[in-house]
Amino acid sequence: MNCPKCESTQIIKYGLTHYGKPRFRCQKCGRQFVENPSRQPIDEATRILVDKLLLERLALAAIARITGVSKRWLQFYVNKKYAQITQEVEVTKKKTGKLVIQLDELWSFVGNKQNKQWIWLALDMDTREIVGVWIGDRSRCSAKKLWQSLPSVYRQCAVCYTDFWEAYAQVLPSKRHKAVGKETGKTSYIERFNNTLRQRVGRLVRKTLSFSKKLENHIGAVWYFVHHYNALLRA
Structure with missing residues (x-):
């Protein structure tokens, strides 16, 4: 078994998940994972779609239904995205005048x-x-x-x-x-x-x-x- 993050083979058992599946931990990078996960990592195309849908009048539950991502992942993604947004206006350069x-x-x-x-x-x-x-x-x-x-x-x-x-x-x-x-x-x-x-x-x-x-x-x-x-x- 290889770590899905760093490909290391230094893997140990790390208890069970909430659903009872065996959980593993990489001793090299610390990544926790399960074997043959039912949900795959969210690809870049889906993230771009989520970014676009956040600009429309949609609730997070609706975005989750459209994209197929979990509500939990979407909430973490939104929290991180909004925390990184610059709270300062970006406008075209203006000359002093009227x-x-x-x-x-x-x-x-x-x-x-x-x-x-x-x-x-x-x-x-x-x-x-x-x-x-x-x-x-x-x-x-x-x-x-x-x-x-x-x-x-x-x-x-x-x-x-x-x-x-x-x-x-x-x-x-x-x-x-x-x-x-x-x-x-x-x-x-x-x-x-x-x-x-x-x-x-x-x-x-x-x-x-x-x-x-x-x-x-x-x-x-x-x-x-x-x-x-x-x-x-x-x-």
Whole structure:
């Protein structure tokens, strides 16, 4: 018998699995395995498919059914993937000059509706890129975190259109902050993106059964879609 990881023959018996099958352990690399496993390692094509399905409005149980992977493996895969996602916007380089951004906040929750999480977003009115993201409560502190997440060029010279939520007026530069109503159309792009986000990220769909139970995965799912969205605009 050879180790499936390093091909070593230094194999010892290592008890039984949960299903009663003999388990073995490689003394060289420490890999634990069973002989003739019923489930084979997940191939790269399946992982790529899972990555694509995570960008659609699907629960993890649905993705497991489509791809044939186990729910346990999928949850571990998602946990690891979201933990590695960069929580910083990647946008095309901008010159200092006339820049206009739209800002808005989107309600969500984790675990139950009492644990509210607000997704704060900023969108470049010209390129449609998402240029700022923060997930937290709806306080002045979160508005400040959104402002700090913007690339420096936007903080220096961008005109900011928002709704009348008081936290914006407390944080944004007064000379460049424009609080407007929906009827003006000055926040239409960010409101449209909010709708896109709800349609594509199952955790944000109203009356869903696929809502997040773990805050880290909730944040990771939002950032994963934002990076994908910006990448498509740059393509």
